[in-house]
Amino acid sequence: xxxxxxxxxxxxxxxxxxxxxxxxxxxxxxxxxxxxxxxxxxxxxxxxxxxxxxxxxxxxxxxxxxxxxxxxxxxxxxxxxxxxxxxxxxxxxxxxxxxxxxxxxxxxxxxx
Amino acid sequence: xxxxxxxxxxxxxxxxxxxxxxxxxxxxxxxxxxxxxxxxxxxxxxxxxxxxxxxxxxxxxxxxxxxxxxxxxxxxxxxxxxxxxxxxxxxxxxxxxxxxxxxxxxxxxxxx
Numbered sequence: 001x002x003x004x005x006x007x008x009x010x011x012x013x014x015x016x017x018x019x020x021x022x023x024x025x026x027x028x029x030x031x032x033x034x035x036x037x038x039x040x041x042x043x044x045x046x047x048x049x050x051x052x053x054x055x056x057x058x059x060x061x062x063x064x065x066x067x068x069x070x071x072x073x074x075x076x077x078x079x080x081x082x083x084x085x086x087x088x089x090x091x092x093x094x095x096x097x098x099x100x101x102x103x104x105x106x107x108x109x110x111x112x
Numbered sequence: 113x114x115x116x117x118x119x120x121x122x123x124x125x126x127x128x129x130x131x132x133x134x135x136x137x138x139x140x141x142x143x144x145x146x147x148x149x150x151x152x153x154x155x156x157x158x159x160x161x162x163x164x165x166x167x168x169x170x171x172x173x174x175x176x177x178x179x180x181x182x183x184x185x186x187x188x189x190x191x192x193x194x195x196x197x198x199x200x201x202x203x204x205x206x207x208x209x210x211x212x213x214x215x216x217x218x219x220x221x222x223x224x
Contacts, residue, residue, distance in 0.1 A: 040216065042214050042215055043214035045212075045214075048211055056211075090156070101148075103156050105153075106155055
């Protein structure tokens with residue numbers, strides 16, 4: 001079965017460190033998204049991509065970057081982790097723009 | 113500025129009764145609306161959607177109503193079951209880049 005997987009599922013890091021969260025999907029979807037979920041804020045869009053070499057900023061992109069070198073993967077990088085980036089991160093993909101999103105199980109990141 | 117608003121953080125409903133979750137939006141360019149359900153420690157899963165050309169969409173126990181003039185949509189669950197206890201996110205897309213924007217979510221408790 002096609003799926004979307006995130007790794008690591010849990011990570012603890014220190015302020016200032018670079019962190020990369022991986023997202024891999026096997027649906028061959030063009031569209032991929034990164035969201036963060038925080039209490040009181042719901043799901044907020046960080047970055048998204050509509051195809052290889054395409055990346056776009058979302059609502060809360062400061063301090064984050066993504067790259068899309070192939071269809072299957074959209075890694076999210078925190079260049080210099082901050083405590084405000086402690087959150088649960090969800091990757092999602094869809095087969096068409098505005099279409100149903102398929103989410104991964106989430107990556108819980110703690111920045112100390 | 114929040115474009116998708118879910119003003120009720122939580123809602124408790126007796127098992128067997130109707131659950132009504134509400135959502136308001138501000139962006140008149142939105143033309144596609146979705147509801148997602150999320151259990152703890154899992155990614156959100158798609159529940160039901162509606163296009164702006166319709167005012168109602170039904171799928172089993174779930175019905176979504178759209179009132180474009182009021183920029184309001186609601187999700188009705190009838191009858192409510194214990195497994196419906198979860199966080200429900202309203203989402204919308206449309207406009208120039210069609211990215212999907214989520215509300216803050218409503219936690220639904222189904223009481224025995």
